[in-house]
Amino acid sequence: MVLLSTLAALALHFTLSTAQVQGFDVSNYQGNVDMAGAYGAGARFVIIKATEGDTFVDPYFSANYDAATGAGLIRGGYHFGRPDGGSGASQAQFFVSNGGGWSGDGITLPGTLDIEYGPTDTCYGLDVASMVAWITDFVNMYQSLTGRWPMIYTTNDWWTTCTGNDASFSANCPLFLASYSTAPGVMPGGWPFQTIWQYDSAYAYGGDSDSFNGDEAGLAKLATG
Template identity: 35%
Template sequence: MSTRVPPKSRSVLRRCLSTVAVAATMLGVAGCASSINTSDPYPHAMDFAIQGIDVSKYQGDVDWSAVYNSGVQFAWIKATEGGDYLDEKFRQNWEMARAAGLRRGAYHFIYWCRPAREQAAWFLANVPNDPMALPPVLDVEWNEQSKTCPHHIPREQALETMQIILDAMEQAYGKRPVIYTSVDFHRDVLNGEFMSYPIWVRSVKTYPTVKYGNRRWHFWQHTAQGAVPGVHGYVDRNAFYGSVTDWQNWLQPNPQG
């Protein structure tokens, strides 16, 4: 599938080549920044060439054609949670996003009080094996708001649970899964772990480096209050860490880099 570059992104890339390529290299940024100054040394989320969203049932009925035409190029779609919950909009979003031309992938929200193998089996039973889909995502967070499982499990137990699900996903779909995480869970569990996996980080107040240190990230969820044509109300917005070429390379079979 071809990758479209919105006009804004093309202009950003041109400015990068002439004005900030050296600065971006020094910062270790795979993408480009439209402006770098002494008060804000990091690129802004919308300066990255490849933009995306993530959705669940809470976005209601999404007009995926409008989303695509707005310049959004990828979407993460909630599929499952725990071992018995299927997002009621998953199948609709999964099919309609693909029909509109977006690259999309499915994510599983982990439930720390359910055996890992049951969770993996539930995800595999509900998410089709589409060769054109993005890699599956394992969403790992602490969930103090849960009515049935609000506690934190030991770090080693969390890592073991994750590994079982990640292995099952990779074996079933033939792609290295992406790990989504929040600042506190990364601090408590993931710091220094699963370094060979692509990571999708949540950081709504600062550039990821400020919160995640030198951890290499692939996707940045930078706001929960985004606005995108085709979505009623707020939607999470995300940026891919890289250029158009980086994105095209990452989309190759079994992306791990």
Template identity: 35%
Template sequence: MWIKAVLTTGVSALALAGCGGDSGPRTGQMMAPAHLSASNYRAFGVPAHFGDTDPHEWEGLTPAHYPVHGIDAARYQGHINWPEANAAGVNFAWLKATEGGDWVDPGFQANAQAARAAGVPVGGYHFYYFCRTPEEQANWYIRNVPRVAGDLPPVLDIEWNHQSRTCQRTPDPATVQAEMRRFLEIVTQHYGARPVIYTTPDFYEENALVSLNGYEFWLRSVAAHPAERYPGEQWSFWQYTGTGVVPGVGGTVDINTFAGSPDAWMNWLATRRL
């Protein structure tokens, strides 16, 4: 019911630390960031149990109007206290799993296992690298992200990475869409579930992703409601801040909301979990 082609209602500094933000393969251990107190960073329009170190002055329909929230994280957040995060209102999480064709985020395995143990629906996302083929990248993701019953569907995080030290390739829109479709086809076939597509306003517009039918969107929009940044687009998830403060999570973190009610969320889980 939340696939773009049939969805009828839908009422990302450290922003890149969750979805994206790495500019090439590297090694290293998980960081151990200091924990911030959400009560010290209360912000209008952000759910009461969360905070924001750099809040936006929301107008109209705010993130707090939506009842189901979650996070996306990477090694930058260190080891997350999932029971605490869940108690504060984290209902789902996507963790950075892979990038390109040879990078695995060291935070994925530990945090995914702990999230599952705490009852938090969790999945992995792949950060697309434009100097590797879609086949290489899809197979790398498959190699490193096990198909675990109950996990969230895979995510393709695709955006321009102008800070990359190793890849300055920016394909034309037709090539972008062709590469996306190939990656998505391979991953869908392996997991038996269509991935969710995460993207940013500039990438969405410059590559005409409005024409990419049949997939759910997870949209970054940290200074306006998605309806303003992606006119007419249907979405399932909205990343509304990259500077969020969430109990149980070290440092700042990306916070997201689901597009529907708690009942719609349960229905979504029932049909979209692996």
């Protein structure tokens, strides 16, 4: 990976904080989501599934993305990575071409690479070195296409198992940590803290409950670049 920033620089945008901002994430499993209702209930951001692998486009992405924009939510897309089907670079291109891009408009989050347990094999049949290479190809291509490093969604267990707890991404890619507990717990891969924490799978308006590690001004900075 080409390292273009340091943790000290990233701290301008992502800091360990006692402030938290409510958000959530959804996919086609939730259908059309009441984004205005979620905003009224206190949510300020949503992350919406856009793509999976190099062929699947979420059929609800556009409608939910537009609804989120209309409701005043800061929003972004995520890509469910499938290292068993297409290179990291090709999947990043597919993601950007189908809703996962970024613009510095203050309301668009950098795209998220969702990299986690495979449907039939935890690590998609890849050894540690091959998995790290696949993720590297994805994040480098995403940065090349958009000018932003993507966030990485994962769990401590998966990251440790499938990347050997690789720390080379923590200097550039914000961590979107899934940890269903009362606290985020152990950070994987050299990340000193999470930028977003997915803390349960039952948000009132559908999907999963998320918390941004900071205040609304910090969330706006994340969307601005």
